[in-house]
Amino acid sequence: MSQTLVSLFSSRRRIKIQPYIYTLLLTSLFLPAVANAADITQQLHYPRQLRVMPEMRDDADTLLRIAEQQLQQQAPSKAVDSLLKALELYYFKNDLKAEGLAFDLLSQAYIQLGRFKEAEDAARRRLAVARDTKDLRGQVFGLNNVGSLLLQQGDTAPAFEAFAEAVSIANSIKEIEGQGLSLSNLGLATARLGDYNKAIKLYENALTYRRQTRDPIALANTYNNLGEAYQAVGDYQNTISTFGYALRLAKMTRDRVNEYRAIDGLVTAHTSVGRNERAFELLAQRLxxxxxxxxxxxxxxxxxxxxxxxxxxxxxxxxxxxxxxAIVISRTLEDSKKEIYLVDRLTRILKK
Structure with missing residues (x-):
């Protein structure tokens, strides 16, 4: 007879997380997807008579390292298998810190697989470990992970609450990296709720911390978020300058995600004010x-x-x-949804 992960963990500790937090990476973060696979609490089983051997910790650490490599090699399914086995061993060794790391990686693996509900579940469990061990820094990043996944799935209000709690904890321990991340994410949730002016203030506050961490990728991400907020309120002068900052940073670090985002923002901004030549130049750069x-x-x-x-x-x-x-490429990529949309746009043009 076997026992599932959820009962396994609840028998040792209760996960003290408020329900409103649970109703990721990411602009443009990510498009929501439906997770059809079984919940991880129905996947992880262990034999009732499993013996705890002295070498068990080494085996678990080895599995963790293997999982990291599998994620780097874009083999998330294999990483999930390795991590579920590692979690069994860490549970029996009562190693909460290692469990937290394993849940972090498990969440990443599920994100790569597009199984966001399971990624959220793993992120919640990582947060529970941080709460149980009174790891405040871990709670900050755990809350941001949970909030990001909720935001991706369209659950904006509970995501806002998660980010707000992360800001509060980060401020209490003066965790600069966590303050910048949490404020930037809180700004993103605020923008999703339609309050762009408040979002702008949050992003600007986040930038003061992100500059201190000297992380150009994080800085470019927040500049892109800020540019989108300026764009939403029609402040095109600040839109163009802010996206320009993001683009320079992204080019410097070869950060393609933020580079594309910045170019797209600049194309929209320049086109809206009639600067078509500049928009055309940017599109050529993008291509x-x-x-x-x-x-x-x-x-x-x-x-x-x-x-x-x-x-x-x-x-x-x-x-x-x-x-x-574009239609030719959509067919090559077997993206039927995009193909249908593009064919509709083309049909409309043919009627003009």
Missing amino acids: ELAKQGQDLGEQLITFESYAQFYEQQGKYQTARNFYER
Whole structure:
């Protein structure tokens, strides 16, 4: 007879997390996906008569290192298997700190698999470990992980509460990295709730801490968030300068995610004020970047952006050509949803 992970953990400690926190990485973070697989509490079993051997800790640590390598090699399914086995061993060794690390990695693995509900469950358990061990820094990052996953799934209000709690804890221990991260995420949730002016203040506050950590990727992410908030309130001067900061930082670190985000923000901003030549230059940069990286997904997005750019100017034949190129890539990627959308846009143009 076997026992599941949920009963296994509840028999030793109760997870003291408020329900409102649970109703990730990420702009543009991530698009929500439905997790159809079984919950991890139904996956992890252990034999009732399992003996705790002296070498068990070494075995668990080895499994953890293997899982890290598997994640780096984009083999998340294998990483899940390794981590579930490691968690069994850590449980019997009563090693909460190691359990916390394993749950962190497990959450990452499920994110790579697109199984966000299970990723959220693992993130909650990592947070529970941090609470049980009174690890305040771990609680800050655990709350941010849970909040990010909730935000991705459209649960904005509980995500806001998680980020707000993270800000409070980070401030209490003066954890600079945690303060910057938590304020930036709280700004993101605030923007999702429609209060862009408040979000701008939160992002600006976050920047004061993120500059101190000298993490250009984190800094570029917050600048992009701030640029999107300025864009939402129609402040195009600040929109352009803020996205410009993000773009320079992203180029410096070869941070492609933030580089694409900054370019997209700048294209929209320049187009909105009639600076079409600059928008065209940026689109050309985007396409070259996507080609260099042999990234078909980003090439598709770029062709679609070109099509929209020319459609707005009434140059329907050129727009049609770019929509057709985007459709070809969507078929190559077997992205039927995107293909249907692009075909609809093309059909509309043909009627003009």
